[in-house]
Amino acid sequence: MAENEVQEEVGRQEASMDGIIAGEHEGGRPPKKQNKYKKKVCRFTADPELAKQIDYKNIELLERFITNRGKIIPRRITGTSAKYQRILAREIRKARSIGLLPFKVN
Numbered sequence: 001m002a003e004n005e006v007q008e009e010v011g012r013q014e015a016s017m018d019g020i021i022a023g024e025h026e027g028g029r030p031p032k033k034q035n036k037y038k039k040k041v042c043r044f045t046a047d048p049e050l051a052k053q054i055d056y057k058n059i060e061l062l063e064r065f066i067t068n069r070g071k072i073i074p075r076r077i078t079g080t081s082a083k084y085q086r087i088l089a090r091e092i093r094k095a096r097s098i099g100l101l102p103f104k105v106n
Contacts, residue, residue, distance in 0.1 A: 040079025054087050056094035062101060066092060070105045 044051040
């Protein structure tokens with residue numbers, strides 16, 4: 001009888017260790033973490049009319065995508081797609097070369 005009690009105790013310890021190692025859920029893998037950040041959507045993809053307005057002469061639009069120091073804001077921050085980020089960067093560089101936007105703010 002004592003051997004059965006010892007085996008049950010060992011079995012309980014192993015089961016509790018399995019639960020700790022496996023995370024106490026099915027499959028032995030921990031559940032996927034949910035992303036707490038909202039996925040950014042490209043405003044130009046969502047609104048094709050706005051995409052047509054990207055032009056080196058449209059300073060109000062281009063100023064939204066540059067910092068107060070004159071740097072182009074990266075797409076991971078703005079949520080702009082790669083296609084429109086390239087177009088924006090090209091138009092910002094055009095506006096800088098003409099003198100509509102500053103290269104650098106003092």
